Amino acid sequence: MKSLKLAAVLAGAVMSVGLPARAHHSFATYDRTKTVTIKGTVKSFQWTNPHCVLWVVIQPAAGGDPQEWTIETTSPGVLTRSGWTRHSLNPGDRVSVVFNPLRDGSHGGGLNSVTLLDTGQILSASFGDSEKPELK
Amino acid sequence: MSHRIALGAALLGALLGSGTLAVPAAGTDPVDPAPTRKDYDDLAKLPDWSGVWTPVISDQVAQEKSNPPPWTPAAAKQIKKMYAEEEAGRPFPVIDHCFPTGMPSWMLITHNAFEVLFTPGRVTILGEGDGNRMRRIYTDGRPHPPDPDPSFHGHSVGHWEGQTLLIDTIAVLPEVYLAVNEAVGVPNDGDMHVVERLHLLNSDTLADDLEIRATKILTKPWRTTRKYYRQRSQKYEILEGVCQQGKFMEAKDAAGHDVFVPITFHDNVPIGPASK
Numbered sequence: 001m002k003s004l005k006l007a008a009v010l011a012g013a014v015m016s017v018g019l020p021a022r023a024h025h026s027f028a029t030y031d032r033t034k035t036v037t038i039k040g041t042v043k044s045f046q047w048t049n050p051h052c053v054l055w056v057v058i059q060p061a062a063g064g065d066p067q068e069w070t071i072e073t074t075s076p077g078v079l080t081r082s083g084w085t086r087h088s089l090n091p092g093d094r095v096s097v098v099f100n101p102l103r104d105g106s107h108g109g110g111l112n113s114v115t116l117l118d119t120g121q122i123l124s125a126s127f128g129d130s131e132k133p134e135l136k
Numbered sequence: 137m138s139h140r141i142a143l144g145a146a147l148l149g150a151l152l153g154s155g156t157l158a159v160p161a162a163g164t165d166p167v168d169p170a171p172t173r174k175d176y177d178d179l180a181k182l183p184d185w186s187g188v189w190t191p192v193i194s195d196q197v198a199q200e201k202s203n204p205p206p207w208t209p210a211a212a213k214q215i216k217k218m219y220a221e222e223e224a225g226r227p228f229p230v231i232d233h234c235f236p237t238g239m240p241s242w243m244l245i246t247h248n249a250f251e252v253l254f255t256p257g258r259v260t261i262l263g264e265g266d267g268n269r270m271r272r273i274y275t276d277g278r279p280h281p282p283d284p285d286p287s288f289h290g291h292s293v294g295h296w297e298g299q300t301l302l303i304d305t306i307a308v309l310p311e312v313y314l315a316v317n318e319a320v321g322v323p324n325d326g327d328m329h330v331v332e333r334l335h336l337l338n339s340d341t342l343a344d345d346l347e348i349r350a351t352k353i354l355t356k357p358w359r360t361t362r363k364y365y366r367q368r369s370q371k372y373e374i375l376e377g378v379c380q381q382g383k384f385m386e387a388k389d390a391a392g393h394d395v396f397v398p399i400t401f402h403d404n405v406p407i408g409p410a411s412k
Contacts, residue, residue: 026227
């Protein structure tokens, strides 16, 4: 049970800065012990239940063909409560994306936050800050 | 419908003091009468549950740890394994199949909003998330039918005790999970009975006190509470939730039409467009 206890402590620690949002299925598939940052261009942003998905194209630093990454996040309703709209990300936007990667190295992950590089706006995919009544 | 059941419906209705009653004549199927002006006026006496209710997820997580269900030894063994699998990054797909989460897990583990509608003889709870998240709670005094068709949300009847709505739910499909999170739960295996007391804790917090009896998987009734915060801002109103839509991406077809095309999934998470 040691690892479970540690997980509980970690979960509590994460909670205080904003729990990674989940819906529909467990995000435990993503490796929450690792955080990856990529910079690229938004190919599309799908604003649909049960999960929104961000498709980002990056140019690998080592060269080679552009890579398409699939970054999953929570639902439109949860994101709305964190200040997002369906227009928050648009094709062509230059972004820095922070996420927990898939464990097998596939080009995908669970979103933590996105920074719009042209404006500096940070969009967080956590519900901790929005867990209160009568949000404005 | 038998005479005994018809009489039962009439007596229950009279006891509950509801407005218009669907009291069937003996030997006939019950019919819902047209609501009266008084039935609509009486709705104004009910508590104000308007707005959208968003779950207090941090409290869900806390309760998952502090007040777990009294699992049978067999269920507990499975649950322990599921927690270990979740910890290892192999979460069991409790709700990945795009079926409704169902009762009572929707109320227990949802991350999405719901709203509550009052109409004569019925309370309706509409949720966001998995395509068919809707509870019909009949408050016209009727009993449960003698042999209801099992469903994800079961058959619910309710009545008001002051400002508290008591809900009694049976006939939940045996395949519906009793879940404590999105990766941990077991099917209820049938005969589940859920009693809820929905009430305001304060002006903007709704509480659902649940008592869950599931004799196939629990050693005794499990009592637990979930809380929801009220939102009144229009931007937080319920959005459409069509679960299957999440398995597709928006694209153009050869003729230039807007179409959905399948997404490729790996371990239940999207990893890219389907191979062309």
